[in-house]
Amino acid sequence: MTRAAVPGLPSRYPIGELLPALYADDDLAQRFTAGLDTVLAPILSTLDNLPAYFDPALAPEDFLPWLSSWVDAGIDPSWPAALRRAAVARAVELHRWRGTRRGLTEHLRLCFGVEADIQDGGGAVWSSEAGGELPPAPTGELLVRVRPPAGRTVDAARVLTVVRASCPAHLTCRVEILPGAPADETGA
Numbered sequence: 267m268t269r270a271a272v273p274g275l276p277s278r279y280p281i282g283e284l285l286p287a288l289y290a291d292d293d294l295a296q297r298f299t300a301g302l303d304t305v306l307a308p309i310l311s312t313l314d315n316l317p318a319y320f321d322p323a324l325a326p327e328d329f330l331p332w333l334s335s336w337v338d339a340g341i342d343p344s345w346p347a348a349l350r351r352a353a354v355a356r357a358v359e360l361h362r363w364r365g366t367r368r369g370l371t372e373h374l375r376l377c378f379g380v381e382a383d384i385q386d387g388g389g390a391v392w393s394s395e396a397g398g399e400l401p402p403a404p405t406g407e408l409l410v411r412v413r414p415p416a417g418r419t420v421d422a423a424r425v426l427t428v429v430r431a432s433c434p435a436h437l438t439c440r441v442e443i444l445p446g447a448p449a450d451e452t453g454a
Contacts, residue, residue: 272307272308272311275304275307275308275311276303276307277303277304277306277307277310278307278310278311278314279310280299280300280303281299281302281303281306282295282296282299282300282303285299319333320333322351322352322354322355323351323355325351327347330347330350330351330354331343333354334350334353334354334357337354337357337358337361338357338361339353339354339357340353340431341353341354345377349376349377352376353376353377356372356376359372360372360373360376364432365432365434367384367386369432370382370384370410370429370432370433371384373428373432374410374412374425374428374429377428378412378414378420378424378425378428379414379415379418380412380413380414380415380420380425381412381413382410382411382412382413383410383411383412383413384408384409384410384411385408385409385410385411386408386437387404387405387406387407387408387409387437390404391403391404406436406437406438407437407438407439407440408429408433408434408437408438408439408440409440409442410425410429410439410440410441410442411441411442411444412425412441412442412443412444413443413444414443420443422441422443425441425443426439426441429441
Protein backbone atom coordinates (compact mmCIF):
# COMPACT_ATOMS: atom_id res chain seq x y z
CA MET A 267 0.00 0.00 0.00
CA THR A 268 1.14 3.51 -0.67
CA ARG A 269 -0.02 6.87 0.37
CA ALA A 270 0.85 8.36 -3.04
CA ALA A 271 -1.68 9.24 -5.74
CA VAL A 272 -4.67 6.91 -5.64
CA PRO A 273 -6.49 6.78 -8.99
CA GLY A 274 -10.09 7.90 -8.70
CA LEU A 275 -9.85 9.00 -5.05
CA PRO A 276 -12.12 12.04 -4.78
CA SER A 277 -11.12 14.96 -2.62
CA ARG A 278 -13.43 15.65 0.29
CA TYR A 279 -12.52 19.33 -0.03
CA PRO A 280 -12.35 20.20 -3.76
CA ILE A 281 -10.40 23.40 -4.25
CA GLY A 282 -12.48 24.44 -7.29
CA GLU A 283 -15.56 24.82 -5.10
CA LEU A 284 -13.65 27.13 -2.76
CA LEU A 285 -12.64 29.60 -5.50
CA PRO A 286 -14.45 32.94 -5.87
CA ALA A 287 -17.53 32.92 -8.13
CA LEU A 288 -15.49 34.57 -10.88
CA TYR A 289 -13.58 31.29 -11.39
CA ALA A 290 -16.53 28.91 -10.92
CA ASP A 291 -17.15 28.75 -14.70
CA ASP A 292 -13.50 29.13 -15.73
CA ASP A 293 -12.50 25.83 -17.36
CA LEU A 294 -8.75 26.38 -16.91
CA ALA A 295 -9.08 27.21 -13.20
CA GLN A 296 -11.33 24.18 -12.59
CA ARG A 297 -9.00 21.78 -14.44
CA PHE A 298 -5.95 23.23 -12.64
CA THR A 299 -7.55 22.85 -9.21
CA ALA A 300 -8.80 19.34 -10.14
CA GLY A 301 -5.14 18.40 -10.75
CA LEU A 302 -4.26 19.73 -7.32
CA ASP A 303 -7.17 17.80 -5.83
CA THR A 304 -5.76 14.58 -7.32
CA VAL A 305 -2.42 15.24 -5.64
CA LEU A 306 -3.86 16.40 -2.31
CA ALA A 307 -6.67 13.80 -1.94
CA PRO A 308 -4.39 11.03 -0.52
CA ILE A 309 -2.79 13.51 1.88
CA LEU A 310 -6.14 14.77 3.11
CA SER A 311 -7.45 11.20 3.39
CA THR A 312 -4.40 10.22 5.46
CA LEU A 313 -4.85 13.22 7.74
CA ASP A 314 -8.57 12.46 8.15
CA ASN A 315 -7.66 8.91 9.22
CA LEU A 316 -4.52 9.77 11.20
CA PRO A 317 -5.62 8.19 14.52
CA ALA A 318 -5.97 4.83 12.74
CA TYR A 319 -2.33 5.01 11.65
CA PHE A 320 -1.23 5.06 15.30
CA ASP A 321 -3.38 2.10 16.34
CA PRO A 322 -1.47 -1.16 15.68
CA ALA A 323 -4.75 -3.00 15.06
CA LEU A 324 -5.81 -0.58 12.30
CA ALA A 325 -2.58 0.75 10.80
CA PRO A 326 -1.75 -0.24 7.22
CA GLU A 327 0.58 -3.24 7.12
CA ASP A 328 3.41 -1.32 5.48
CA PHE A 329 3.20 1.24 8.29
CA LEU A 330 3.81 -1.33 11.07
CA PRO A 331 7.64 -1.37 10.85
CA TRP A 332 7.76 2.40 11.30
CA LEU A 333 5.23 2.26 14.15
CA SER A 334 7.30 -0.58 15.65
CA SER A 335 10.41 1.61 15.60
CA TRP A 336 8.63 4.14 17.86
CA VAL A 337 8.22 1.57 20.63
CA ASP A 338 11.26 -0.60 19.79
CA ALA A 339 9.07 -3.67 19.31
CA GLY A 340 11.68 -5.47 17.21
CA ILE A 341 9.16 -7.20 14.97
CA ASP A 342 10.31 -9.85 12.53
CA PRO A 343 9.07 -9.27 8.96
CA SER A 344 8.51 -13.03 8.58
CA TRP A 345 5.92 -13.06 11.39
CA PRO A 346 2.24 -13.12 10.44
CA ALA A 347 0.55 -9.70 10.42
CA ALA A 348 -1.54 -10.49 13.51
CA LEU A 349 1.59 -11.33 15.54
CA ARG A 350 3.40 -8.17 14.36
CA ARG A 351 0.38 -6.07 15.36
CA ALA A 352 0.22 -7.75 18.78
CA ALA A 353 3.96 -7.23 19.34
CA VAL A 354 3.66 -3.51 18.59
CA ALA A 355 0.56 -3.19 20.79
CA ARG A 356 2.24 -4.91 23.77
CA ALA A 357 5.74 -3.48 23.32
CA VAL A 358 5.51 -0.85 26.06
CA GLU A 359 4.13 -3.39 28.54
CA LEU A 360 6.89 -5.88 27.67
CA HIS A 361 9.56 -3.19 28.06
CA ARG A 362 8.24 -2.53 31.55
CA TRP A 363 8.99 -6.17 32.46
CA ARG A 364 12.19 -6.54 30.44
CA GLY A 365 14.98 -8.33 32.30
CA THR A 366 12.57 -10.21 34.58
CA ARG A 367 11.23 -13.75 34.46
CA ARG A 368 7.75 -12.44 33.82
CA GLY A 369 8.94 -10.26 30.94
CA LEU A 370 10.81 -13.09 29.24
CA THR A 371 7.93 -15.51 29.76
CA GLU A 372 5.44 -13.06 28.25
CA HIS A 373 7.78 -12.28 25.36
CA LEU A 374 8.20 -15.97 24.52
CA ARG A 375 4.44 -16.53 24.83
CA LEU A 376 3.79 -13.64 22.44
CA CYS A 377 6.44 -14.60 19.88
CA PHE A 378 6.10 -18.38 19.85
CA GLY A 379 2.92 -19.25 21.76
CA VAL A 380 4.90 -21.38 24.22
CA GLU A 381 5.04 -21.77 27.96
CA ALA A 382 8.49 -21.28 29.43
CA ASP A 383 10.14 -22.35 32.66
CA ILE A 384 12.98 -19.96 33.47
CA GLN A 385 15.73 -20.77 35.93
CA ASP A 386 17.88 -17.77 36.66
CA GLY A 387 21.41 -18.56 37.79
CA GLY A 388 22.41 -14.98 38.56
CA GLY A 389 21.94 -13.04 41.74
CA ALA A 390 23.32 -12.89 45.24
CA VAL A 391 23.76 -15.61 47.86
CA TRP A 392 23.49 -15.38 51.62
CA SER A 393 23.10 -17.56 54.65
CA SER A 394 19.99 -17.37 56.79
CA GLU A 395 22.05 -18.33 59.86
CA ALA A 396 24.67 -16.09 61.42
CA GLY A 397 28.11 -17.62 60.96
CA GLY A 398 26.65 -20.42 58.81
CA GLU A 399 28.11 -21.62 55.55
CA LEU A 400 27.16 -19.79 52.40
CA PRO A 401 25.10 -21.61 49.78
CA PRO A 402 26.83 -22.45 46.51
CA ALA A 403 27.62 -19.55 44.21
CA PRO A 404 25.14 -18.78 41.41
CA THR A 405 25.71 -20.70 38.20
CA GLY A 406 25.76 -17.61 35.99
CA GLU A 407 23.50 -19.32 33.49
CA LEU A 408 19.97 -18.52 32.41
CA LEU A 409 18.21 -21.78 31.56
CA VAL A 410 14.98 -21.50 29.63
CA ARG A 411 12.92 -24.64 29.15
CA VAL A 412 10.28 -24.21 26.48
CA ARG A 413 7.32 -26.50 25.97
CA PRO A 414 5.54 -25.98 22.66
CA PRO A 415 1.77 -26.50 22.41
CA ALA A 416 0.60 -29.96 21.38
CA GLY A 417 1.20 -30.65 17.71
CA ARG A 418 3.58 -27.73 17.16
CA THR A 419 7.33 -27.41 16.97
CA VAL A 420 9.55 -24.49 17.92
CA ASP A 421 12.88 -23.53 16.38
CA ALA A 422 15.44 -23.55 19.21
CA ALA A 423 17.73 -21.11 17.39
CA ARG A 424 14.95 -18.51 17.09
CA VAL A 425 14.00 -18.96 20.75
CA LEU A 426 17.65 -18.57 21.75
CA THR A 427 17.87 -15.34 19.74
CA VAL A 428 14.89 -13.90 21.63
CA VAL A 429 16.27 -15.10 24.97
CA ARG A 430 19.72 -13.61 24.30
CA ALA A 431 18.12 -10.25 23.45
CA SER A 432 16.39 -10.25 26.85
CA CYS A 433 19.13 -11.87 28.92
CA PRO A 434 21.32 -9.76 31.23
CA ALA A 435 24.85 -9.39 29.89
CA HIS A 436 26.53 -11.15 32.84
CA LEU A 437 24.64 -14.43 32.26
CA THR A 438 25.06 -17.10 29.62
CA CYS A 439 21.88 -18.38 28.01
CA ARG A 440 20.78 -21.91 27.30
CA VAL A 441 17.49 -23.07 25.79
CA GLU A 442 15.97 -26.52 26.06
CA ILE A 443 12.95 -27.50 23.99
CA LEU A 444 10.85 -29.99 25.93
CA PRO A 445 8.74 -32.53 24.06
CA GLY A 446 4.95 -32.72 24.18
CA ALA A 447 2.30 -30.90 26.14
CA PRO A 448 2.63 -30.76 29.92
CA ALA A 449 0.74 -33.31 32.02
CA ASP A 450 -2.08 -32.05 34.22
CA GLU A 451 -2.13 -32.25 38.02
CA THR A 452 -3.51 -35.82 38.04
CA GLY A 453 -0.66 -37.12 35.89
CA ALA A 454 -2.83 -37.80 32.86
